[in-house]
Amino acid sequence: MADEGDVGPEETKYFTFAAPPDEMSLESGERLGPITTAYETYGQLNRDRSNAILVLHALSGDAHAAGLHEGDQNPGWWDSMIGPGKGLDTDKYFLICANVLGGCTGSTGPSSTNPSTGKPYGPEFPIISIRDMVNVQRSLIDHLGIEKLLGVIGGSMGGMQVLQWMVSYPERIRAAIPISTTLKHTPQQIAFNEVGRQAIMADANWRKGNYYGHSPPAKGLAVARMVGHITYMSDKSMAEKFGRRLKESKDPERFSPDFEVEGYLEHRGGNFVKRFDANSYLYITKAMDYFDILGSKGLSEVFRGRRAKVMVIAFKSDWLYPAHQSQEIVRACQLAGVDATYCEVHSTYGHDAFLLEMKEETHLIKHFLNGVLKGHDVLDKKGTSSNENRQQDNL
Amino acid sequence: MADEGDVGPEETKYFTFAAPPDEMSLESGERLGPITTAYETYGQLNRDRSNAILVLHALSGDAHAAGLHEGDQNPGWWDSMIGPGKGLDTDKYFLICANVLGGCTGSTGPSSTNPSTGKPYGPEFPIISIRDMVNVQRSLIDHLGIEKLLGVIGGSMGGMQVLQWMVSYPERIRAAIPISTTLKHTPQQIAFNEVGRQAIMADANWRKGNYYGHSPPAKGLAVARMVGHITYMSDKSMAEKFGRRLKESKDPERFSPDFEVEGYLEHRGGNFVKRFDANSYLYITKAMDYFDILGSKGLSEVFRGRRAKVMVIAFKSDWLYPAHQSQEIVRACQLAGVDATYCEVHSTYGHDAFLLEMKEETHLIKHFLNGVLKGHDVLDKKGTSSNENRQQDNL
Numbered sequence: 001m002a003d004e005g006d007v008g009p010e011e012t013k014y015f016t017f018a019a020p021p022d023e024m025s026l027e028s029g030e031r032l033g034p035i036t037t038a039y040e041t042y043g044q045l046n047r048d049r050s051n052a053i054l055v056l057h058a059l060s061g062d063a064h065a066a067g068l069h070e071g072d073q074n075p076g077w078w079d080s081m082i083g084p085g086k087g088l089d090t091d092k093y094f095l096i097c098a099n100v101l102g103g104c105t106g107s108t109g110p111s112s113t114n115p116s117t118g119k120p121y122g123p124e125f126p127i128i129s130i131r132d133m134v135n136v137q138r139s140l141i142d143h144l145g146i147e148k149l150l151g152v153i154g155g156s157m158g159g160m161q162v163l164q165w166m167v168s169y170p171e172r173i174r175a176a177i178p179i180s181t182t183l184k185h186t187p188q189q190i191a192f193n194e195v196g197r198q199a200i201m202a203d204a205n206w207r208k209g210n211y212y213g214h215s216p217p218a219k220g221l222a223v224a225r226m227v228g229h230i231t232y233m234s235d236k237s238m239a240e241k242f243g244r245r246l247k248e249s250k251d252p253e254r255f256s257p258d259f260e261v262e263g264y265l266e267h268r269g270g271n272f273v274k275r276f277d278a279n280s281y282l283y284i285t286k287a288m289d290y291f292d293i294l295g296s297k298g299l300s301e302v303f304r305g306r307r308a309k310v311m312v313i314a315f316k317s318d319w320l321y322p323a324h325q326s327q328e329i330v331r332a333c334q335l336a337g338v339d340a341t342y343c344e345v346h347s348t349y350g351h352d353a354f355l356l357e358m359k360e361e362t363h364l365i366k367h368f369l370n371g372v373l374k375g376h377d378v379l380d381k382k383g384t385s386s387n388e389n390r391q392q393d394n395l
Numbered sequence: 396m397a398d399e400g401d402v403g404p405e406e407t408k409y410f411t412f413a414a415p416p417d418e419m420s421l422e423s424g425e426r427l428g429p430i431t432t433a434y435e436t437y438g439q440l441n442r443d444r445s446n447a448i449l450v451l452h453a454l455s456g457d458a459h460a461a462g463l464h465e466g467d468q469n470p471g472w473w474d475s476m477i478g479p480g481k482g483l484d485t486d487k488y489f490l491i492c493a494n495v496l497g498g499c500t501g502s503t504g505p506s507s508t509n510p511s512t513g514k515p516y517g518p519e520f521p522i523i524s525i526r527d528m529v530n531v532q533r534s535l536i537d538h539l540g541i542e543k544l545l546g547v548i549g550g551s552m553g554g555m556q557v558l559q560w561m562v563s564y565p566e567r568i569r570a571a572i573p574i575s576t577t578l579k580h581t582p583q584q585i586a587f588n589e590v591g592r593q594a595i596m597a598d599a600n601w602r603k604g605n606y607y608g609h610s611p612p613a614k615g616l617a618v619a620r621m622v623g624h625i626t627y628m629s630d631k632s633m634a635e636k637f638g639r640r641l642k643e644s645k646d647p648e649r650f651s652p653d654f655e656v657e658g659y660l661e662h663r664g665g666n667f668v669k670r671f672d673a674n675s676y677l678y679i680t681k682a683m684d685y686f687d688i689l690g691s692k693g694l695s696e697v698f699r700g701r702r703a704k705v706m707v708i709a710f711k712s713d714w715l716y717p718a719h720q721s722q723e724i725v726r727a728c729q730l731a732g733v734d735a736t737y738c739e740v741h742s743t744y745g746h747d748a749f750l751l752e753m754k755e756e757t758h759l760i761k762h763f764l765n766g767v768l769k770g771h772d773v774l775d776k777k778g779t780s781s782n783e784n785r786q787q788d789n790l
Contacts, residue, residue: 123649187633187656191625194657197650198621198664202614204599209649219597226593227622230586235717238582244687254518254604255592255677259684261582262589269593282650289654292639319714322630 004085006075007042010067012106014038015143020115024135030126034115037140038063038106039098042082043090045146052146053088053369054137055097056154056161059228059284060276062105065097066090080358087362093150093369098140100133100161102284104277107136111212111277123209128283130157130291134164141172148172151369155179155313155354156321157284163293163329170306175372177365179313180354182325183302183332184292189320192231193285196224200278209279221278222269229268234317234350299328300335310340311368313361315353341368399480401470402437405462407501409433410538415510419530425521429510432535433458433501434493437477438485440541447541448483448764449532450492451549451556454623454679455671457500460492461485475753482757488545488764493535495528495556497679499672502531506607506672518604523678525552525686529559536567543567546764550574550708550749551716552679558688558724565701570767572760574708575749577720578697578727579687584715587626588680591619595673604674616673617664624663629712629745694723695730705735706763708756710748736763 016036018024023033040063045052055065055078066082068075076097081087088095099107102125110125117124141149152165152173159181166176182189203220205211233241242261250258257263294302310333314326323344333340345360347353354361411431413419418428435458440447450460450473461477463470471492477483483490494502497520505520512519536544547560547568554576561571577584598615600606628636637656645653652658689697705728709721718739728735740755742748749756 127649184639186630187637187639187654188625188628188630190639190654191621191633191656191660194652194654194660195618195621195625198614198661199594199597199618201650202594202618203597219593223590223594223597223618226586226590230583230590233583235581235583238586242582244579244582244585254522255596255681257589259582259585259589261586265586265589266593286650 005083006079007067007083007090009070010040010042010064010076011069012038012040012063014106015140017139017143024132024139026126026132027129028127032108032126035101035108035136035139036106036112037098037101037108037136038103039096039140040064040066040076041097042066042095043093045094045144049146050148050150051092052094052096052141052144052149053151053153054141054149054165055082055088055095056137056152056158057097057100058154058156058158059281059288060272061099061158062103063097063099063107064105065095078355081362081365087358087365088153088369089366092373096140096144098137100284101136102128102133102280102287104280105275109277110209110279110283120212122212122279125279125283127286129287130160130164131168133287134161134168137161137165138169138172148174151175151177151372153177153179153365154181156181156351157288160288160291160293164291166303166306166308166310167293170308173308175309175311175369177311177313177368178326178329179361180315180318180321180326180351181329182321183294183328185289190289192227192320193289196227197282197285199223199227200281203278206278209282211278216273217278218273221273221276221281222266224281225269225272225276226265229265231320232351234319234348236317236348237350237352240348294332299332303333303336303338306333306336306338308338309368309372310338311343311364312340313343313345313354313364315345315347315349315351315357317348318351318353320351399478401474401478402462402485404465405435405437405459405471406464407433407435407458409501410535412534412538419527419534421521421527422524423522427503427521430496430503430531430534431501431507432493432496432503432531433498434491434535435459435461435471436492437461437490438488440489440539444541445543445545446487447489447491447536447539447544448546448548449536449544449560450477450483450490451532451547451553452492452495453549453551453553454676454683455667456553457498458492458494458502459500460490473750476757476760482753482760483548483764484761487768491535491539493532495679496531497523497528497675497682499675500670504672505604505674505678515607517607517674520674520678522681524682525555525559526563528682529556529563532556532560533564533567543569546570546572546767548572548574548760549576551576551746552683555683555686555688559686561698561701561703561705562688565703568703570704570706570764572706572708572763573721573724574756575710575713575716575721575746576724577716578689578723580684585684587622587715588684591622592677592680594618594622595676598673601673604677606673611668612673613668616668616671616676617661619676620664620667620671621660624660626715627746629714629743631712631743632745632747635743694727698728698731698733701728701731701733703733704763704767705733706738706759707735708738708740708749708759710740710742710744710746710752712743713746713748715746
């Protein structure tokens, strides 16, 4: 095995399809086209095109999952997982990561030009769903000439896309790794998203979504992001990181942040508005809230007849997507006779853990994918062969 | 015992003190006066003035704790606890509830007139603390001619005031009942308040606090309240109340609330702005965040030498003020040799439980106060006499 390393300098590529009059049909019934999807790839596709893994990003992610863009200081959002010798080993696998439909970093979204007006879509952009995102990804996979993916993997909203792949295109995947995710949002999860949306729409600069060419609703978007960050951390990780310490220097203005935790939220909110579009935030969070992989099907039916090997990963301190939601995914797999294993990782990082708790997560992913490659049984978290009964014991 | 009943129609009374040049010194070092405190009383003060209980309200509460105001549809905020035969029995006790300093329903706060300018204080209002609130309450108790309170009781921020009474005026209270509260906020608790503050300050109508005479920052305040309501409910109580049901009729505007839980938050946010002042929200949440009853003292020192009997109540599903924070209060009492009992009530209501889980809470309070009246040992939750060792078992 190679030493762990980084992928080389990366470039984003673009694939455009569904040009009028052949627009893509959306789950809402509306039609959309042309659709551009921004994507990056890492590693080499092998001769029989059997080593491709699709990496699916969360709410605020993008196609840039690993490596450095020229001139950038920070590598991609999952650089610690993707590279030579890493959990998603670019010496063995061909990784693909695409910005989701509705996004704002190269893929078609509300800030893209509406071909029928020549102006940004804004609120004219159609409502999109997780299924629509996955349909766009399938077109990209077709375009890349990949018949069957070795795997699909992603955390949070990325995990929802993994589940959607399992249901929409089971014949196109050999393995699925949904991480820190859920079959559907609870009202509390919807409520946190809704507060973010209301904060954006409360910003006078939002102008009902028609703010392009004007100042964006930056304050509202920053508040939305602040709410998000509270839910991404655990009570404990916040206590360890900040305690009740006060900031070293405080803006003299009344009610400017005093505590370090306040400064952190302000900083994260402020950074976010530089890179994210408020309308994309509205559309994508709505897609998450509407997502319900069960739909009218029962828990035992949703994955019936699926053949992919599944590894579900949850983190103990994640209170936004608590472990019992991951256990529910495993239960759905087991009821449908799908080969699924469940790994609950100790961590104090909260929902952020899937991006931070790299050592154990790397170990789990590496061994699971090895097993899939060799056609072996799914490996449990101790790296030994497991079966359904033993997996059930983990719940 | 009388049947449970309601207190008669109630009126708010006002007490003003600290008229210039005798302003009250605040914890910040600033001086403030005159100070008006709005209060209500229920029941009769007995001849030896020994049956008075001070009821302390939470962030959004007011002096109107029980009964109906003329023309009002809804009774006071703790009407289910206060009345003939109820937990705080007006046949036996004289209840006093005052709007806190910094409030907006009759007591001096940022929306009050600044005597030196003739205009509302706005951002010129000084920073206030939980200790300042308690100092004002002590002046009211003096004014009412009460040497020693039978008890002080309150939930959430009301519980912080209870703890402050224990520290500031131990000789003035016989019993203390802090409910669903904490010795100090964690960074997560600060963060939730900070998001609310940032939402208010992001509203263009806030005008750095100088919005009186203009439109108030209603949208920002509504968002702040929505964040609050998420933290007041439990995941489970939201799931039971709303599930993923959609609203019966939806505003056709894109991103208007779809789900029932969204409609609920919108409704609660919208109602709140009709009755609450955004600057009061800023000042009062800041007072909560700065509150740290330990200060430089150790856990074993803070209540040293206190004689009040203490009953600490927590609710199992309260994740905003989790039970372990109440257990910490009990530990502080026990380390200081203070007679304290701990009651953890099963409930799915989350933080709201202290206002909703009336049956068990009533039972606990009624029996505890009976014990205090009779000078008996504190009673545990089964109504039997308990001692320190057995209480420790509850932790």
